[in-house]
Amino acid sequence: MQSKFENNQDKEKLVDIFIKLYRIEIFKDGLDLILSKLKEKKLQFEIRLIKGWDTNQGCFLTQKKSFIDKAVEKIDKIFYRQELKIIIRNLSYNVLAHEMAHCFEFESGISLNEKFREAIALDMNGREADFVPLKSQIKRLMIDALKNYKPEQFLSELFARYFELLSISRNVCQNGDFQTQEVMDFFVNTTNFINKIFNPLIKKQINIDIADKSFLLIEQIKFDVNEKKFQENFNSYAKKTEPKKWTGSINSNAKWLNDWKKSNKD
DSSP states (O other): OOOEETTTTHHHHHHHHHGGGGGGGHHHHHHHHHHHHTTTOOOOEEEEOTTTTTOOOEEEEEEEEEEEOSSOOOOTEEEEEEEEEEEEOOSHHHHHHHHHHHHHHHHHOTTTHHHHHHHHHHTTTTOOOOOOOHHHHHHHHTTTGGSSSSSGGGGHHHHHHHHHHTTSSSSTTTTSSSSSHHHHHHHHHHHHHHIIIHHHHGGGGGHHHHHHHHHHHHHHTTTTOOOOHHHHHHHHHHHHHHOOOOOEEEEEEEOOOHHHHHHHOO
């Protein structure tokens, strides 16, 4: 996998977490997209250690990189493209899912201010989950946590936190407090948006071979059969892609937000 690690033990952990997220069917297209961008060398993971005062658990960054088109005779013909970096300091299901969701959104080019806004509003306005553990996590992640964030980034954060909720369900990690289906049943409109609008939109960017092979992976991890063997194959495939050196300025598109209540009134 095209990645940089400050702790070598984190490589196996990253692959293990990534694979287990395939247990959630709605994640498949997004995860396939991540693998496609890694294969194209347009995406890089950096797994860093949390040091000193820095408590930021992760971020998604974009980089505007210049390059010369060798097919053009004039060598001063310079083009630009966006390259992507996911930095993780706390390597866990929820942090990885959250930051990858920001990447999903960026690559899709979709405006969340339309159909997604309608869907999440229908799911959350005046509603609470019946199951107490799920209710508690929704409040923590999607209401309380947004009080310190800027209103213009609420939709992006809610989008990422939907995937984050799914990632901590019992279907992914055995110590989860609720089932994946319970999350999807509560966020029924958001789930429909992802399945019927968002995922079909990003499919065109997914490598066909990766999409086909991930179906095989899903069958293996669904029944916990030969997971170790597949992971070994996955690691072998990942080693073929080495990380590129990052140059130029890096700009974050994951700004941290403020005041959920204010946005909820708008």
